[in-house]
Amino acid sequence: MSGTSFKSNYQRGLAPLIILSLLKKEDMYGYQLVQETARISKGQIVTQEGSLYPVLYKLEEGGFISSRKELVGKRMTRIYYHIEPAGIERLKVLIQEYNAVTEGTFLIIHNQEAGDENEQ
Amino acid sequence: MKMSNKLIRKYLRQVGNKLPYSGKKRKQMIEDLSRNIKNYVLTAPDATMQDIIKHFGSPETIALSGFEQTEINDLLKKMRVRKFVVRLVAGIAVLGVLLWGGVVGWAAYKEWSNTNGYTVDYLDDDIVNITYD
Secondary structure, three states: OOOOOHHHHHHHHHHHHHHHHHHHHOOEEHHHHHHHHHHHOOOOOOOOHHHHHHHHHHHHHOOOEEEEEEEEOOOEEEEEEEEOHHHHHHHHHHHHHHHHHHHHHHHHHHHHHHHHHHHO | OEOOHHHHHHHHHHHHHHOOOOHHHHHHHHHHHHHHHHHHHHHOOOOEHHHHHHHHOOHHHHHHHHHHOOOHHHHHHHHHHHHHHHHHHHHHHHHHHHHHHHHHHHHHHHHHHHOOOEEEEEEOOEEEEEEEO
16 A cells, blocks of 8 residues: 555555454454455555554554554564454444445446447 | 665654654554564565565655544644744744844943943053044
8 A cells, every 4th residue: 555546545545444354354463464455355455564553553542453462482572453342333334435435436437438428 | 775773773763754643652653663574574584675665665655644544633733733833943033033132232232321422442451542423
């Protein structure tokens, strides 16, 4: 999710929805969220780990997710994120909003295309 | 460009400077980023600075995400505080200049009034010239 292109902006806007959707399946750490996003979306959505933290902090501040530190091996510490019940409710709202916006955009695009065809 | 601790510190500093966070939140963000870069380097010892930027994002990209996740009222508040600080510093500077001018002017006036309008030039305690203003 880098840059300021349409795709980057759109993906950044979707970040809370993507993170909550992934955490609903299981608790994950930052890098795992990046990897799972790329894997499940078949490379269509590529995130950069640094850009995830502000989204994770905001979700945590809102009580939608929580975090815990875990020692991995001798030297590595990972922060795992866990979705809270409020996060599951928030996810439902976000999915509804996403569907509404996507449907509306789809209608506008196809209405425009129909108009273009009529003109021809 | 092989990675060094100095380059990582520079990268973290750049991220910190561009973030719209302050205090505890900025510290937490830099700590998290620093820890995860260390983890990344442990799993990829040959990683270069370019790899780090590709994986974690450029300071600008990270800052952009920070701005997007910050409430507009908080951003406006920060901008107002910054504007206030700039005006305060400018005000203090102007006041300082005026005060300095006043002190110098007052000293000159006192000297002029003490000599009843005469200016006396000395050279080694000897009067060499007297002029009337």
